[in-house]
Amino acid sequence: MTAAAAHANTTAGKKFDLGNAVELVSKEEGHRQPLAPEFVSLEDFSPLEVAYDFGKIRREDIESGPRSIWRYKQFLPVPGNVDQIPNTEPGCTRLIQADNLAKALGVKKIWIKDDTGNPTHSFKDRVVAVALAAAREFGFKVLACPSTGNLANAVAAAAARAGWDSVVLVPKSLERAKILMSAVYDGSLLAVDGNYDDVNRLATELAGEHEDWAFVNVNVRPYYSEGSKTLGFEVAEQLGWRLPEQIVVPIASGSQLTKVYKGFNEFSQVGLVDESPVKIFGAQASGCSPVSTAYRNGHDVVQPVKPDTIARSLAIGAPADGPYVLDVVRKTGGAIEDVTDDEVRAGIRLLARTEGIFAETAGGVTVATAKKLIEAGKIDPDAETVLLITGDGLKTLDAVEGELGPKATVAPSTESVNQALGL
Amino acid sequence: MTAAAAHANTTAGKKFDLGNAVELVSKEEGHRQPLAPEFVSLEDFSPLEVAYDFGKIRREDIESGPRSIWRYKQFLPVPGNVDQIPNTEPGCTRLIQADNLAKALGVKKIWIKDDTGNPTHSFKDRVVAVALAAAREFGFKVLACPSTGNLANAVAAAAARAGWDSVVLVPKSLERAKILMSAVYDGSLLAVDGNYDDVNRLATELAGEHEDWAFVNVNVRPYYSEGSKTLGFEVAEQLGWRLPEQIVVPIASGSQLTKVYKGFNEFSQVGLVDESPVKIFGAQASGCSPVSTAYRNGHDVVQPVKPDTIARSLAIGAPADGPYVLDVVRKTGGAIEDVTDDEVRAGIRLLARTEGIFAETAGGVTVATAKKLIEAGKIDPDAETVLLITGDGLKTLDAVEGELGPKATVAPSTESVNQALGL
Numbered sequence: 001m002t003a004a005a006a007h008a009n010t011t012a013g014k015k016f017d018l019g020n021a022v023e024l025v026s027k028e029e030g031h032r033q034p035l036a037p038e039f040v041s042l043e044d045f046s047p048l049e050v051a052y053d054f055g056k057i058r059r060e061d062i063e064s065g066p067r068s069i070w071r072y073k074q075f076l077p078v079p080g081n082v083d084q085i086p087n088t089e090p091g092c093t094r095l096i097q098a099d100n101l102a103k104a105l106g107v108k109k110i111w112i113k114d115d116t117g118n119p120t121h122s123f124k125d126r127v128v129a130v131a132l133a134a135a136r137e138f139g140f141k142v143l144a145c146p147s148t149g150n151l152a153n154a155v156a157a158a159a160a161r162a163g164w165d166s167v168v169l170v171p172k173s174l175e176r177a178k179i180l181m182s183a184v185y186d187g188s189l190l191a192v193d194g195n196y197d198d199v200n201r202l203a204t205e206l207a208g209e210h211e212d213w214a215f216v217n218v219n220v221r222p223y224y225s226e227g228s229k230t231l232g233f234e235v236a237e238q239l240g241w242r243l244p245e246q247i248v249v250p251i252a253s254g255s256q257l258t259k260v261y262k263g264f265n266e267f268s269q270v271g272l273v274d275e276s277p278v279k280i281f282g283a284q285a286s287g288c289s290p291v292s293t294a295y296r297n298g299h300d301v302v303q304p305v306k307p308d309t310i311a312r313s314l315a316i317g318a319p320a321d322g323p324y325v326l327d328v329v330r331k332t333g334g335a336i337e338d339v340t341d342d343e344v345r346a347g348i349r350l351l352a353r354t355e356g357i358f359a360e361t362a363g364g365v366t367v368a369t370a371k372k373l374i375e376a377g378k379i380d381p382d383a384e385t386v387l388l389i390t391g392d393g394l395k396t397l398d399a400v401e402g403e404l405g406p407k408a409t410v411a412p413s414t415e416s417v418n419q420a421l422g423l
Numbered sequence: 424m425t426a427a428a429a430h431a432n433t434t435a436g437k438k439f440d441l442g443n444a445v446e447l448v449s450k451e452e453g454h455r456q457p458l459a460p461e462f463v464s465l466e467d468f469s470p471l472e473v474a475y476d477f478g479k480i481r482r483e484d485i486e487s488g489p490r491s492i493w494r495y496k497q498f499l500p501v502p503g504n505v506d507q508i509p510n511t512e513p514g515c516t517r518l519i520q521a522d523n524l525a526k527a528l529g530v531k532k533i534w535i536k537d538d539t540g541n542p543t544h545s546f547k548d549r550v551v552a553v554a555l556a557a558a559r560e561f562g563f564k565v566l567a568c569p570s571t572g573n574l575a576n577a578v579a580a581a582a583a584r585a586g587w588d589s590v591v592l593v594p595k596s597l598e599r600a601k602i603l604m605s606a607v608y609d610g611s612l613l614a615v616d617g618n619y620d621d622v623n624r625l626a627t628e629l630a631g632e633h634e635d636w637a638f639v640n641v642n643v644r645p646y647y648s649e650g651s652k653t654l655g656f657e658v659a660e661q662l663g664w665r666l667p668e669q670i671v672v673p674i675a676s677g678s679q680l681t682k683v684y685k686g687f688n689e690f691s692q693v694g695l696v697d698e699s700p701v702k703i704f705g706a707q708a709s710g711c712s713p714v715s716t717a718y719r720n721g722h723d724v725v726q727p728v729k730p731d732t733i734a735r736s737l738a739i740g741a742p743a744d745g746p747y748v749l750d751v752v753r754k755t756g757g758a759i760e761d762v763t764d765d766e767v768r769a770g771i772r773l774l775a776r777t778e779g780i781f782a783e784t785a786g787g788v789t790v791a792t793a794k795k796l797i798e799a800g801k802i803d804p805d806a807e808t809v810l811l812i813t814g815d816g817l818k819t820l821d822a823v824e825g826e827l828g829p830k831a832t833v834a835p836s837t838e839s840v841n842q843a844l845g846l
Contacts, residue, residue, distance in 0.1 A: 067490075067515070088779060089519060092490070094512055094542075100586055117540045119517075119779065121817070157779030163523055167844070172832055180820055183827040186776040188844055194835040202835045209837050210846075353609040356511060356542065356580030394544070394817040397603055404606040409595055412617040412625050414632050421590070421611055423633075 232263030254321030283369030358393035655686030677744030706792030781816035
């Protein structure tokens with residue numbers, strides 16, 4: 001930790017080891033305040049973001065680190081010994097060259113960042129691991145969240161491995177399979193008699209009442225969201241220490257897109273990669289497309305909507321980081337599009353058919369949006385494009401249930417098989 | 424390829440690049456024959472296994488290789504450029520130190536090899552990738568298998584990514600979710616009007632009839648099964664280039680256990696690790712425990728059984744490699760045990776609760792068997808133990824469905840939550 005960091009971390013009378021993190025900065029007006037479990041600036045009421053004093057960071061330091069997001073610990077608000085403390089070990093998922101998909105879409109080169117390989121099979125393991133590490137430094141004892149899916153799995157699993165209690169709040173109506181996936185880790189899974197908005201409001205109230213509960217996406221959100229930078233870091237390292245030319249990122253709250261951008265900037269800022277332009281594209285489902293709509297209409301603010309889409313992990317009607325997404329996309333020369341539920345299903349199937357990767361609905365949104373942006377000439381077909389696949393198809397089986405099945409039912413004879421296959 | 428390999432590979436009048444592989448050897452009497460897509464010795468009717476001429480292999484060659492099983496290509500029957508050819512990229516999954524589980528089981532140290540991180544979330548991606556690479560060299564054009572689960576997913580996905588057609592045969596009665604998982608990759612998934620035995624018999628008939636169909640676990644089985652060695656290789660490399668003291672491996676056909684052992688031997692044979700004793704333990708479900716029964720009774724042969732267990736991925740009543748498993752386990756000073764379905768469910772929940780890993784029923788078998796072997800004093804509590812977790816809980820949700828759910832259903836108020844949690 002630098003001297004500046006040591007200073008900032010003790011101004012509140014407490015001593016946190018959060019590595020190179022030095023303070024929190026408000027996104028709107030840049031007000032600075034000490035590192036603490038707070039998420040909104042009381043000066044300008046905008047979200048708080050972690051600022052760092054990186055010093056010198058070399059490729060060798062990262063390359064010799066663990067095969068997990070902790071190899072990037074110098075870029076995260078976590079203690080220097082984070083890889084020695086019980087936590088999950090997400091990250092270092094595959095980046096594969098997707099030639100079949102590229103051919104199907106008529107472009108030169110596509111890379112798939114396949115985050116289904118994480119411990120609970122979504123990118124949420126990344127953000128939760130960072131939230132847990134920071135929460136421990138702040139003295140929290142319980143890991144908590146409101147959720148309808150991936151986040152619940154990630155929080156319950158990470159807490160189990162760290163030996164923490166967890167409180168996971170889900171709407172009572174949640175599908176049985178998702179309840180099971182969250183219940184198996186044996187934390188305190190509570191079904192709330194209400195919809196997701198009720199659950200969310202309840203989480204904020206509980207965060208105010210229980211001093212030792214870290215709601216990952218509420219009171220430690222600035223730390224949590226930094227975990228998404230590791231997607232950008234890994235893409236750059238896996239490309240051989242360079243930034244990609246174009247990248248398509250799904251938008252829920254919008255945090256992931258802005259953090260991938262922040263990650264790219266930090267890598268070039270410290271000289272790990274050459275500065276080079278990256279066009280950042282955003283993907284939404286038409287049934288919940290407030291950011292895409294604002295982009296299309298040339299607005300700077302985002303009008304909330306009531307979500308109605310099969311892409312539930314992206315169904316945030318009032319995305320907190322919407323305005324910042326618009327800013328990043330416009331600044332980098334990208335674009336934002338949205339796709340119908342039918343296009344989402346087709347996107348899931350296209351990716352599975354061409355590359356053998358079964359993505360959740362959010363992945364279908366990313367693939368289908370990329371297709372649409374290519375057809376509209378917004379994605380350059382001669383430049384490479386990275387697609388972020390952030391979750392697993394096994395968790396959203398219901399989305400494709402209606403249209404998939406065996407090619408045929410046959411008798412147990414070679415004649416019957418040959419006939420069914422037209423041989 | 425060595426001169427010996429070049430010779431062996433051309434004796435049949437064809438030229439295959441299968442790397443350091445030189446010939447096939449029968450397991451019973453050691454009869455040798457050229458590399459070919461054959462799986463049974465016509466001399467002694469025992470299974471054929473791949474033999475190699477390794478030459479010099481250095482740690483640096485492996486460490487600088489790809490982050491997949493192809494880093495071990497010199498130990499596999501695959502061409503030297505295998506990592507440049509379209510295929511899946513399984514392997515390099517996590518090996519984590521499981522201190523919570525070790526504490527719960529009263530032993531000093533446990534490592535979990537978490538193979539749920541593979542492309543289709545089971546170890547089958549390893550064997551299928553090797554089968555595909557070898558099958559391509561032999562001139563096959565279609566990847567095929569009979570299956571009830573993990574193998575179907577792995578074959579359909581690998582074929583999709585390689586741009587091959589696939590033929591996957593499943594019993595008509597297979598659960599809807601498993602049908603979906605296999606259908607999404609858009610190969611030729613056929614539902615067969617019969618039970619799994621019928622499907623298996625049909626596969627063998629079709630393999631005889633279609634010259635360009637590679638049934639991964641039938642006509643290219645000697646190559647396919649070599650993929651399991653990579654589990655052993657990774658454990659050794661991830662432990663810092665040494666062999667573990669004890670390892671627990673689930674038994675279906677028994678192939679995996681014998682191949683993990685073969686992998687350890689090959690690593691010490693070429694000098695990548697020091698030779699050191701590894702006790703190898705086998706795990707079965709009591710509802711399909713022919714190998715465990717033979718072990719208990721001191722038999723050398725395995726009496727087939729009719730499987731009845733929730734651990735369907737291990738439910739092979741007549742395990743082909745059963746006698747070889749008995750041999751390996753006895754030779755290394757290990758043991759074999761079996762556990763009830765209730766113990767399997769408890770094993771799944773114990774692993775999830777302690778380490779945040781949600782395993783399929785086969786993983787529950789491994790954990791529960793380890794527990795039983797520890798309690799019986801057969802696993803040394805002061806030595807380290809590696810547990811192989813070879814598949815994902817999301818694929819066997821029905822196994823735990825009955826006993827998991829929310830702790831409570833609450834009203835959307837902090838009072839209601841506090842009361843439910845006894846706060």
